[in-house]
Amino acid sequence: MDEFDIDAEYEKYMASEPGAGFDSKGLGLRAQKKLLGKMSSKKIAKVFIDDTTARVLDNAYRILKDYMPAKKDADKILKYVIKTVVKIGILYRNDQFNADELKIAESFKQKFHSVSMTVVSFYTVDFTYDKNFLSHSVEECRELLQQLVKRHLQDKSKSRIDIIFETFNDPTLMDIIFKPDGKYKDNMDKITTDMSTLMDEGNL
Template structure:
């Protein structure tokens, strides 16, 4: 398989593995590295999300967004596994998961129920998710990581992007992403 570094196909798993190797070489051991490998379901979801984004934003911007999501998740996972998060941080992460779950449920609903799309609701839910996550990230990660996450949520909240996804007929990639999200939500994994 050709990795994304060789100019071949871009893949969430490749980026995840590179981020894990780089970060863990500084803070963790080999058992931590094995525990953080991006699972197959998450990799497929991120790859489908990337396919959806590539149709709507510049390819490089889409890839950068997914890469930043992976890096932040890896870094927070390492901090959590090594007991570096306080009780307040854990509560903030739980609030983030709850708010982001609302975002995912809304996305699925917009795809399953005609004329249910509400841009304002989704933008508010994304903003609240970002604020919950930002409170943890600011205390533990670099300013660069905080800025990257702001960029991720900024792009994801763009009205034009959201309208292109959910206003009007849905394209096959968006429908496939919604089905994948529904499956993971039903399994309790998201």
């Protein structure tokens, strides 16, 4: 794996921003993005994602690995999720979002929290599962997230976001995971317990 070359990146930055002078924030952002591209999803997860969230992702991965046609499909989705979360975190910590985008980010946070509460409720309370309601809410999350990253991420990254949401919004998968005493009960028990913890701590 090549090391991040600060001198080379500085030259690239200065060439793209003639007369701008040294911008430590801009160069720092480029450095973080460069390093992100060179890190494996497991290494990224250890650096940027807390243990409880990591457990949620691990159990979601186990479900996808069993449900999807091939293990590599589940690997791909997990990689997309982790890199998307980290890229947005990098943008946020480096103050890249403008005022309108910060409002979108807050709307997304509220909607995602609502979806998380809905998932836990549908799973833990018998006869409350409403596939159409959940699917519509997940789609609203996808639309808000795409609005948030529209100005910042490349089309390839945006398409990966769509793939993530399409995967988890699969109606057949929803029916299976919300089925009482279904094949993924053990994984869903752990996922909903950790999601409840994250919400109680204000992290979801």
